Amino acid sequence: MSHLFPHLFAPITLGPVTIRNRIVSSGHDTVLDDHGRIGDDLVAYHEARAKGGCGLIVLQVSGVHETARYTNHVLMATDESSVPGYTAVAEAVHRHGATIFAQLFHPGREVMDGERGMAPRAVAPSDEPQERFKVVPEALSTATIKDIIAGYAAAAKRIADSGIDGVEIVASHGYLPIQFFNPRINTRTDEYGGSPENRRRFLAEVVEGVRAAVGPEVVVGLRISGEDKTEDGLVSAEVLELIGALDAMECDGVDCLDYFSITAGDSSTLQGAVHIVPSMQVEAAYATNLSEQVKKITDKTVMVAGRINQPHEAEAAIAEGRTDMAIMTRAMICDPGIAGKAERDAVDEIRACIGCNQACIGHFQLGVPISCIQYPESGRELIFLPRPRVRTRRRVLVIGGGPAGLKAAAVAAEQGEEVTLCEARPHLGGAVLLAQELPYRSEFGGAATNLSAEARRAGAELRTSTPVTQALVDEIAADYVIVATGARQRMPHLEIADDALVIGAREFLETEPVLPDGRVLVTDWKGDWIGLGIALRLAEARVPVTLATAANFAGAAIQQYTRTLLMSQALRTGRIDFVDDVRPVGLDADTGYLQSTLCEVVHEVEGVAAAIVSAAPQSVRPELDFGPASVQVIGDALAPRTVEEAVFEGLTAATELAAAGADQTVPA
Structure with missing residues (x-):
């Protein structure tokens, strides 16, 4: 048990399930699907977080109806072919003592992709246009509404029968259930529009149908934005009214819902969408003021998302009664082992998320698998993990202490190589140290801090204020040289x-x-x-x-x-x-x-x-004779790009060192 974080590591019971701690990885699209199903990559991704000590893992959204395909890579739970994937990920997560839920989803008008590049087609309560994706939806018929409600129940049962511990109905960020409740979007005049009771009807019937389908032995929760924070969006008073009504619902003598997962924002505008994955400009744990309001009107478990990147932030929010559980999704994309490290009070070992959004949500919006600029192993677990160990130690010289060189040094040393890194300047970090000088970018310097600490812990020798000369090259006599000397400023002809x-x-x-x-x-x-x-x-x-x-x-x-x-x-x-x-x-x-x-x-x-x-910028490479050493050039020294490519190439360069002596390696 942690001495620093006693509240964070206290078990908690949701309905029939007891969760080992209060750390949650919330539903987030990974683009790691296998043609709309859960495959080996997605299983390995979530297993890494379970192994790292996470209490609750919530899978990314699963579509409940054919009209729920909001991207071309969404998971679908509409037929039995989806079951083996849910079973596989449940078994992998349970092996490590974690709990796993799955999200039930319909986007309504929030559709990003069309068929083979065509404009998106979407359905919604009414034909009110969506600003961000430029979608004008088709108003749902009553018959299709009933069919979608039935789809939620059928998907929930299919998922629960596969071994998943709970299901979470997604009504956050302006998706279909909350579109029905918002009077500025829902202009219907039938039983699903008009009065607050009618506008609640869709979500209430979804909740009732899901609970009836899974019974009392499966957890049922609701994810909802405490405030939409956008023009024509719902304000907190409206959301609290809805939560109060849902909180009071009973289904065959048991609570229909076991918990509320609170977030902020709305997908329909740029202004509201920034809260889906708030960047480093946003204050840490800022949405806990919303979860605190929810806790005042319900006795059920409340969890919250919104820039909770460090265990001390989560501990404070729980200890102060602002939430019961802390959603730390990006923190675990950056460091899948953050929960285990926090539990043993090894806070100095935590690789802290810097909120850059570059390779997580940034990759998703490009339609490619998510990762992390600091930890490119995320999303690539089957490629890079577990780390190999070399039996015969070799000398490795890394030239340059920017992100590429630091990652290469850290991984090579962790694999068992004898690593010396030399940086000409007094400080490690390279261009990262310049990036942190820009407004609202100060956290970016954390990448240099994290990478330097990892290299030191792995056993690499880090020398600053040490330009690499021919004499130094001859003295070290490295077997392998990794050139990571970065780039210099270039001025155009003016x-x-x-x-x-x-x-x-x-x-x-x-x-x-x-x-x-x-x-x-x-x-x-x-x-x-x-x-x-x-x-x-x-x-x-x-x-x-x-x-x-x-x-x-x-x-x-x-x-x-x-x-x-x-x-x-x-x-x-x-x-x-x-x-x-x-x-x-x-x-x-x-x-x-x-x-x-x-x-x-x-x-x-x-x-x-x-x-x-x-x-x-212009690449910089030393003119030195490395003799018989094998040489790799990485990062900006190879071609100027971003920190993401630099760190990734540091990882691949070190991994290739182990592969070069494959007959001399053993798994870590």
Whole structure:
């Protein structure tokens, strides 16, 4: 039992099931399905979290009706072919002492994908359009409504009979059940519209049908947004009214529902969608104020999601009565073993999620399997785990202490290699240390802290302020060399007159120069955090800014929810002008010249006092003789990209070291 987190590791009973601790991995789409079914990849993904000590795992959404296909990779529980997958994942999770539930889902009008690239077709209570995905749904007939309600019950029984411990009805984030309840979306005049009782009817009948299908020996819960936080969305008072009515329902003498899972936000607008997976700009554990309100009106178990990334945040929320269980989904994508580490009070070993959203929800929105920029083993468990161990230790020299080099050093040392990492600068972390200097990006530095600590714990020797010379190479005489020297700032060719002040983005972040009074032109080649972040930093310091990007729009390369918050913050300053689809070509005493990337038009920005240029970086590689050593180049030294690719290539490079001596390895 943990001494630091006694509330977090106290068992809890939901209906007929006792869960070993209060840590929850909530339902989240992984894109690890096997043609709409649960396959080996998804089983291995959830087994890793169960093995890591998680108390409750909730599977991603399972469609209950053919009209519930909101993406092309959604799990479907509409026929018996789905049963073997649920059985397999239940057995894998139970092997490690964890509990597992599955979500029952219908998106209504919240449909992302159409058939083979066609526009999405969706159904909903009424034909009110959806803003975010630009969907105009078909109003449901009464007969189809009844069919969908029956689909919830049939899917619930199918899942429960497969060995899953409970089912969770998804009424959060503006999905179908809550669409019926929202009077701004549901304009029906029949038994499913109009009065609050009629608007509750769909969800009430779903709950009753599910409980009747699974009986009292299976847990039944409800996931719901405590507040939609968007235009025309439900406010907390409306949601609490609905929860109160559902809380009072009994089904054949037992409670219809065993728990409420509280979150925030709504999928139908960008403003509301940011709360589905809140990024690092959002305060930790911010949604516990919503779960606290729910706890005041129900005696049933309440769990909550919303940026709970550390065990101390979860412990405080439970101890203070704001929730009974803490949903820590992204924390476990980043570190599947976080629960076990917290239980033995090994908090220094935890790899903390930084809320970047890049490889988790960012991958999902690209339609590819989710992972983590810090821990690319997530979602790739069958490829990289368990880690091999080498029988014959070899000398490995890693040149560069950025994210690529640190990951390579950590994994190679964990496999049993003798690893020396040399970094020319006084600090480890590389470009990550620059990223944390941007507004609302300070947590990003945690990636460097985490990777450095992992490499040290694995036994790698980490040398800072140590440029790699030929003499050092000869002294170490490594068998393998991993070059991870990163990239340098590159400046584009510009016509500069009148001694106009032009500064590179990296130089600006490293040196914080004093700029002359007046408008600053920030040029941005990629549409990522750098240009938008620098512009926001200047604007918040009351400097007028023109942000000129070669992308289609500012922040185009940033994950959608993160960009939405950044842009809202930028717009609120009132000091940033945006120019899209342009590249910088020149600057004189007071004018910046921008060439359209689309045609011959040149745009002039007047009143410019200085320019800060974010251009494509340039790879850096040492010119050294490594003798007979095998050499791999990774990360930005290979080709400038992002932290995600750097860490992944560090992992693959170290893994390939073990594979190179496959006859000399044994499983860890």
